[in-house]
Amino acid sequence: MGFLGQAWTIAWKDILGELRTREMVFSMLLFGFLVILIFNFGIEPGLRDEALVKPGVLWSAFVFAGILGLNRSFSSEKENDCLQGLLLCPVDRAVIYLGKFLGNFVFVLAMSLAVLLFFSVLYNVDVIAVLPGLLAILGLATVGFSAVGTLFSAVSVGIKTRDVLLAILLFPVLVPVILAAAKSSAFVMNGEGLFAGGSWLAMLVVYDVVFLAVSVMLFDYVLEE
Amino acid sequence: MSSSVARRTDLSPADASAAGHEDDAGKPRTGTTSAMRVRRLWKYYGHFPALRGLDLELERGRFLTVFGPNGAGKTTLIKVLSTQIKPSEGLVEVGGHDVVHAADRVRGQIGVISHNTYLYPSLTAFENLKFYGRMYGVGDLEERSRELLERVGLRGREDDRVSEYSRGMQQRLSIARALLHEPEIMFLDEPYTGLDQHASRMLRGVLASLHDGRRTIFMVTHNLEEGLEMCDEVAIQVAGRICYREPIDRVDREHFGDTYFECVGGGHKWDS
Amino acid sequence: MAEEQTLKRAFAEAPPSVIERRGGRGGGRSLWVDALGASSILAILFALYLALIWAPTEAVMGDIQRLFYFHVAAAWLALGPSFGVVAACSVLYLWKKDLRFDRIASASAELGVMFTTITLVTGPIWARPIWGAYWTWDPRLTTTLVLWFIFVAYLMLRSAVDAGHKRARLSAVFGIVGWIDVPIVFMSIRWWRTIHPTVIASEGGGLAPDMRLTLFVAIGAFTLLYAYLLVVRVRQEDLATRLDRVRHQLYLR
Numbered sequence: 001m002g003f004l005g006q007a008w009t010i011a012w013k014d015i016l017g018e019l020r021t022r023e024m025v026f027s028m029l030l031f032g033f034l035v036i037l038i039f040n041f042g043i044e045p046g047l048r049d050e051a052l053v054k055p056g057v058l059w060s061a062f063v064f065a066g067i068l069g070l071n072r073s074f075s076s077e078k079e080n081d082c083l084q085g086l087l088l089c090p091v092d093r094a095v096i097y098l099g100k101f102l103g104n105f106v107f108v109l110a111m112s113l114a115v116l117l118f119f120s121v122l123y124n125v126d127v128i129a130v131l132p133g134l135l136a137i138l139g140l141a142t143v144g145f146s147a148v149g150t151l152f153s154a155v156s157v158g159i160k161t162r163d164v165l166l167a168i169l170l171f172p173v174l175v176p177v178i179l180a181a182a183k184s185s186a187f188v189m190n191g192e193g194l195f196a197g198g199s200w201l202a203m204l205v206v207y208d209v210v211f212l213a214v215s216v217m218l219f220d221y222v223l224e225e
Numbered sequence: 226m227s228s229s230v231a232r233r234t235d236l237s238p239a240d241a242s243a244a245g246h247e248d249d250a251g252k253p254r255t256g257t258t259s260a261m262r263v264r265r266l267w268k269y270y271g272h273f274p275a276l277r278g279l280d281l282e283l284e285r286g287r288f289l290t291v292f293g294p295n296g297a298g299k300t301t302l303i304k305v306l307s308t309q310i311k312p313s314e315g316l317v318e319v320g321g322h323d324v325v326h327a328a329d330r331v332r333g334q335i336g337v338i339s340h341n342t343y344l345y346p347s348l349t350a351f352e353n354l355k356f357y358g359r360m361y362g363v364g365d366l367e368e369r370s371r372e373l374l375e376r377v378g379l380r381g382r383e384d385d386r387v388s389e390y391s392r393g394m395q396q397r398l399s400i401a402r403a404l405l406h407e408p409e410i411m412f413l414d415e416p417y418t419g420l421d422q423h424a425s426r427m428l429r430g431v432l433a434s435l436h437d438g439r440r441t442i443f444m445v446t447h448n449l450e451e452g453l454e455m456c457d458e459v460a461i462q463v464a465g466r467i468c469y470r471e472p473i474d475r476v477d478r479e480h481f482g483d484t485y486f487e488c489v490g491g492g493h494k495w496d497s
Numbered sequence: 498m499a500e501e502q503t504l505k506r507a508f509a510e511a512p513p514s515v516i517e518r519r520g521g522r523g524g525g526r527s528l529w530v531d532a533l534g535a536s537s538i539l540a541i542l543f544a545l546y547l548a549l550i551w552a553p554t555e556a557v558m559g560d561i562q563r564l565f566y567f568h569v570a571a572a573w574l575a576l577g578p579s580f581g582v583v584a585a586c587s588v589l590y591l592w593k594k595d596l597r598f599d600r601i602a603s604a605s606a607e608l609g610v611m612f613t614t615i616t617l618v619t620g621p622i623w624a625r626p627i628w629g630a631y632w633t634w635d636p637r638l639t640t641t642l643v644l645w646f647i648f649v650a651y652l653m654l655r656s657a658v659d660a661g662h663k664r665a666r667l668s669a670v671f672g673i674v675g676w677i678d679v680p681i682v683f684m685s686i687r688w689w690r691t692i693h694p695t696v697i698a699s700e701g702g703g704l705a706p707d708m709r710l711t712l713f714v715a716i717g718a719f720t721l722l723y724a725y726l727l728v729v730r731v732r733q734e735d736l737a738t739r740l741d742r743v744r745h746q747l748y749l750r
Contacts, residue, residue: 009359013345013352020347020386076345080395084309085343085402089360090332148674155667159657168653169671172646173678176685183689203685214677218670221591225310225663271661272745 003098006091010099015106017076025111032065032115040122054189055182058119062141063178065115066108067167070149073104074157083157087223097150097219101212104146104153112138125189133188140204141181144211148173151215154222180204259318260285260410260441261306266315268301268465275301277465278315283458285409288442290452293462294489299445302462303414306443307337320410333361336408340418342399346388350379350398353387354405361406373401378427393424400431411435413444417451429454449485453478461488530728537725540718544570547711555708557627564623570715571615572641574723576679579609580644582727583651584676587669597731599665600738602672604730606651608723613645636687643682647675 018025039057077083086096116134119125152169156162181204184197194201263281267274275298283289293299304310306319308328317324320334337343344353354370363369374380377397387395396416403411413432417425429451436442436455446452453459459476461469461484469488477484548566555562586602589595620638621631632638654671658664704712 006360009356013348013356016352017345017347079346080344081339081341082343082345084341085357086360087309088307088332088335088337088343089357090329090362091360092329151670151674155654155670161657165653165657168646168650172643172650172682173674175643176678176681179685179689199688203681203688207681210677210681211674214674218673221666222670224666271659272742 003092003095006095007098007102010086010096011102011106014073014076014100014103018072018107023072028065028068028111029114031068032061032111033118035061035064036115036119036122054119054123054125055185057123058116058185059141059178059182061115061119062112062181063145063171063174065111066142066145066149067170069108069111070104070146070153070170071163071166073100073107073150073153075162078157093220093223094216096223097154097216100153101146101150101215104150105142108146108149109138109142112142129191130188133194134185136194137181137184137188137201137204140201140208141177143208144177144204145174147208147212147215151219151222154219176203176207180207258284260287260320261443262316262318263306264316266302266305266317267313268298268305268310269313274465276305276312279462279466281460281467283441283443285441286438287458288436288456289444289458289460290456291443291445291460291462291467292447292449292452292485293445296464297462298465299462300414303337303339303412303443303445307335307412308332333406334408335410335412336403336406337412337414338400338403338416339412339414340416342387342395343402344387344395344399347386349384349386350374350390351383353398354383354402357402358405363406369405370401373404374398377401377431391421392419393421396420396424397427400428404431404435409439410441411443413442413446415446416444417446417448425451449482453481461485463489530725530732533721533725533728537718537721540714540721544711544715544718547714552708552711553705559626561623561626564619566712566715567719568616568619568623569712570719571612571619572637573716574719575609575612575616575641575644578720578723579605579612580648580676580679583609583672587672587676590665590669591673594662596662596665596738597735599668600734601727601731602668603652603655604727604734606648606672607730608726609648610645610652612719612723613641613648616641617645634686634690636683636690639686640679640683644679647679651675 036057039060043053043057074083077086116138120130149166149170152166152173156166156169159165180200184194184200184204187197187200188194259282261281261283263279266276266279266281268276279298279302281302291299291302301310305312305317305324308319308324308331311325319331322328322330322334324331345356348356351370351374354373355366358366358370371380371383374383377400379394379397379401382390382394387398390398396419416428420428432442432455442456444452444456453473453476456473458470458472459481460467460471469484544566548563552563552566554560582605583602586598586605590598590602617638620641624633625631651668651671655664655668658667
């Protein structure tokens with residue numbers, strides 16, 4: 001079983017576990033919906049249809065709900081000390097990272113799709129026209145989010161103030177992702193098409209590549225005891 | 226202090242040199258009969274030394290039980306040996322490979338059973354075994370899993386979630402998990418903790434079958450009777466060091482309790 | 498007597514790595530450190546004189562502009578030396594596993610918070626009378642704000658983990674990721690700003706020579722101050738570490 005196969009085994013184990021218990025899935029979804037709702041009430045009615053506001057709302061909901069998902073990534077390993085069980089296996093730490101990353105990616109992506117749907121309904125976004133573009137952006141942003149998120153998840157795993165600390169560590173580092181995602185989705189939602197915001201997409205790609213590489217390299221150091 | 230207790234594990238005459246144990250490719254040199262070698266092992270937690278210059282050697286196929294009070298560092302020792310923790314100083318080799326530099330090679334050869342089961346509660350027993358099997362690269366995984374489940378008496382319950390298992394059943398499944406990849410070296414960290422009669426008896430049975438002269442077993446326990454039952458060698462660890470090491474036939478079982486308390490009680494001044 | 502014996506034996510038993518043999522004597526007065534301190538104070542006084550008295554009053558902005566020298570100097574110190582040292586020592590620690598690098602990184606991060614705070618406070622004070630707004634989302638200032646959050650997050654991470662190699666490892670990982678992130682943040686905010694050019698802070702395309710001199714002196718003075726404070730802080734931590742070690746070894750049996 002190759003490198004990727006083992007990584008996928010780990011990812012699938014996480015996904016399966018999550019689907020079984022459904023602990024995090026529902027809370028994340030609900031939370032994502034609620035954030036959008038609250039933003040909706042917080043913003044003046046006249047402004048609500050302003051193209052400027054929509055991307056911000058969507059991506060804020062994405063970040064907050066995504067953080068919840070990351071929190072569960074390593075906490076599922078805490079029961080019965082499963083993380084230790086995993087570390088005892090003769091697999092490269094990079095494989096463990098990749099597996100965790102894939103699990104997080106699938107999870108956060110699935111959740112953001114649901115949030116996107118809810119968002120489009122509330123904000124009257126023409127989903128069909130806009131969907132391919134938004135999906136591309138969502139995919140790229142989720143890669144960056146999950147890459148750094150998985151690393152920092154592992155960093156904060158044993159720590160008491162874990163949930164808050166993860167957010168504190170992650171948000172400053174995610175600034176470029178949020179900016180790029182919001183900017184490029186603005187173009188898409190205004191009907192200008194995906195490539196009007198081409199430079200922002202490039203930024204996302206660069207961010208993804210850089211931080212995926214950096215995280216893989218640093219992951220070893222995080223886990224060694 | 227009587228001389229029979231004050232025996233320490235010094236460098237055995239057979240191997241005076243600690244270095245030169247592995248060739249460049251990390252393969253054990255031929256002729257190694259040690260399952261594990263530990264030289265001057267120190268482990269610090271902050272400034273507290275959990276292990277203080279510990280020396281240990283165990284031949285392949287032998288069953289060693291290590292006794293010791295809480296805080297002696299027994300769990301730390303097992304964690305270092307099983308690559309869970311890195312040593313602060315010293316040389317540690319298990320299965321002919323260095324635990325720091327060839328950790329993956331060590332991991333492929335060892336199985337660990339502890340009071341933590343390492344089982345995913347929301348997955349079924351079978352799924353747990355299949356997961357670990359894939360991680361260890363076990364061939365004929367399905368067949369092997371069923372075989373092991375049968376052996377630990379869990380056949381018929383393999384599609385139940387682990388969260389539905391009793392503590393004893395979980396421990397039995399954990400044993401199956403540890404045996405999946407047929408490890409040559411087993412580490413058992415207080416395995417009898419929290420086990421009911423049925424599970425205890427089963428564990429004893431499994432250990433007896435594992436104790437076949439080829440597999441090396443390293444067990445750490447509080448329980449004097451269970452510990453002495455099957456082992457080939459006995460050791461006592463106090464305050465981060467081994468202060469007693471004897472083959473079982475030289476141990477006075479009836480009075481071992483006294484021996485133990487002498488060793489442990491005199492821990493403060495044992496080197497006076 | 499018995500305690501002395503215990504202590505002697507404790508030191509004799511402990512492996513070499515426990516007893517720090519290299520430098521790091523910590524404590525005690527040291528000539529060069531004092532000299533560094535004195536020269537940094539002198540440099541700051543000189544910079545103050547230049548900035549507040551000697552430099553010409555800026556035609557458009559008036560006297561409030563004099564803050565600019567310290568604002569820029571602080572910003573440079575925050576982004577350059579402070580963060581640079583954190584990143585470099587993080588890499589060095591992961592490579593060499595010497596806790597000294599971790600102590601230096603930690604001290605540098607503390608100084609980084611100080612300098613970013615100075616930057617973030619002097620910026621708005623200077624901006625308000627001139628452009629009528631406290632905050633302008635200027636790329637440099639906004640990046641400094643994100644930098645502030647990164648420094649603070651670094652220190653918060655450290656405070657949540659017990660001292661030792663684990664804390665050093667985790668902080669080092671975060672320090673490296675943060676350092677790689679900052680240029681990307683700067684780039685993305687700059688792109689962002691070109692689309693919304695509301696208030697652009699024009700930072701003097703060309704500075705008069707005497708202003709440039711003042712700026713350089715200010716930067717130099719702050720750099721000396723940084724170096725001095727860093728050295729003092731690291732020596733303080735070195736000493737605390739040695740003290741800790743001795744204390745614990747007294748408990749060894």
